[in-house]
Amino acid sequence: MMTSDKLILRSLKGETLARPPFWLMRQAGRYLPEYRAARAKAGSFLDLCYHPDLAAEVTLQPIRRFGMDAAILFCDILVVADGLGQKVRFEEGRGPVLDALNPEDDLRDLQVDRVVPHLGPVYQTVADLRAKLPAETALIGFAGAPWTVASYMIEGCGSRDYAKAKSWIYQRPALFKRLIDLLIEATTRHLAAQIEAGAEVVQLFDSWAGALDHAAMIDWSLQPCRDIVSRLRAKYPAVPVIVFPRGVGAGYLDFAQAGFMQGLGLDTGVPPDWARNAMPGQFALQGNLDPQILVAGGEAMQRSVTSLLAGLNSRPYIFNLGHGIVPETPPEHVAALAELIRNWKA
Numbered sequence: 183m184m185t186s187d188k189l190i191l192r193s194l195k196g197e198t199l200a201r202p203p204f205w206l207m208r209q210a211g212r213y214l215p216e217y218r219a220a221r222a223k224a225g226s227f228l229d230l231c232y233h234p235d236l237a238a239e240v241t242l243q244p245i246r247r248f249g250m251d252a253a254i255l256f257c258d259i260l261v262v263a264d265g266l267g268q269k270v271r272f273e274e275g276r277g278p279v280l281d282a283l284n285p286e287d288d289l290r291d292l293q294v295d296r297v298v299p300h301l302g303p304v305y306q307t308v309a310d311l312r313a314k315l316p317a318e319t320a321l322i323g324f325a326g327a328p329w330t331v332a333s334y335m336i337e338g339c340g341s342r343d344y345a346k347a348k349s350w351i352y353q354r355p356a357l358f359k360r361l362i363d364l365l366i367e368a369t370t371r372h373l374a375a376q377i378e379a380g381a382e383v384v385q386l387f388d389s390w391a392g393a394l395d396h397a398a399m400i401d402w403s404l405q406p407c408r409d410i411v412s413r414l415r416a417k418y419p420a421v422p423v424i425v426f427p428r429g430v431g432a433g434y435l436d437f438a439q440a441g442f443m444q445g446l447g448l449d450t451g452v453p454p455d456w457a458r459n460a461m462p463g464q465f466a467l468q469g470n471l472d473p474q475i476l477v478a479g480g481e482a483m484q485r486s487v488t489s490l491l492a493g494l495n496s497r498p499y500i501f502n503l504g505h506g507i508v509p510e511t512p513p514e515h516v517a518a519l520a521e522l523i524r525n526w527k528a
């Protein structure tokens with residue numbers, strides 16, 4: 183099968199399809215017993231990300247079970263911080279923990295030239311996956327967008343109010359801009375290396391974009407995403423980019439009008455009819471089933487999926503969740519979801 187026949191690539195080129203392609207954010211992970219087994223073998227979570235055989239194996243697990251139209255590389259957005267030289271660890275029940283950046287250090291310990299060499303095993307995983315995936319399955323690479331990654335680097339962990347990260351924005355603007363510029367460079371190189379290794383689509387996750395006010399969102403979410411996409415597109419015009427600015431609300435219109443991406447990921451809160459009607463342009467919309475509806479399954483899921491498909495599949499569209507799968511998700515519900523989508527007829 184030719185690459186251009188893969189469904190997700192057709193949607194991202196602006197084609198409206200009889201049934202949309204689908205994949206699920208966090209489709210590899212703790213809701214699958216075979217993931218938990220591989221994770222136990224690897225030791226730490228980052229060891230798993232940097233172990234090409236195991237990382238390729240967990241990437242393939244959901245594809246074997248459910249036959250998604252795309253596989254997403256198994257990795258994490260915080261490997262870029264790790265690659266820059268800021269140690270990252272993942273603590274059970276707590277999530278990522280980093281030694282928070284100290285503004286007095288003036289970013290001097292971060293080395294952009296270290297990123298691609300340090301992440302060599304990740305690109306090896308990408309290359310291995312291209313050889314192992316079924317011919318009809320596309321491979322998605324990804325990175326965190328600069329603001330979301332910067333927030334972890336400054337806070338040192340997940341945050342409810344982003345007080346420290348915002349103190350950099352508003353009280354140390356020159357330093358914050360240097361950090362974002364460094365992340366634009368590191369992220370562009372990291373995505374380019376994934377493309378060189380065989381990624382056919384890339385997605386930028388700006389998971390915490392919704393924490394910013396509108397003006398800051400434009401400066402620190404939209405503009406950095408635009409920079410990264412335009413640099414990648416200049417070099418790899420055939421590789422589409424999906425941007426997921428989670429939680430930006432009416433700011434989705436700014437992304438739609440800027441129009442630099444080939445796919446726009448909608449979070450759970452975006453009304454599908456509004457998205458379809460208000461967003462001009464030929465780019466594909468992606469989303470946005472509530473992950474908790476996938477936990478519930480049954481008729482509730484059937485109703486929501488049907489209405490989502492009826493609402494969004496009249497334009498270029500990629501079915502997905504509005505955020506990542508949660509560990510409580512019964513795998514049978516994912517199988518039922520896959521059936522619903524595959525059998526969809528407009």
Ligand SMILES: Cc1c2[nH]c(c1CCC(=O)O)Cc1[nH]c(c(CCC(=O)O)c1C)Cc1[nH]c(c(CCC(=O)O)c1C)Cc1[nH]c(c(C)c1CCC(=O)O)C2
Nearest residue numbers: 207208209210211254255256257258259277278387389506
């Ligand atoms: C913010 C963010 C992170 N990581 C990611 C984001 C953006 C998407 C989002 O908003 O969810 C992206 C990510 N993280 C992971 C993937 C793998 C690919 C996939 O989607 O299947 C992807 C695309 C694996 C992972 N990343 C992580 C796990 C769980 C680790 C484990 O196995 O214990 C997985 C499978 C850990 C992680 N990594 C991160 C957090 C906050 C956590 C802890 C929360 C949690 O445990 O779910 C940072």
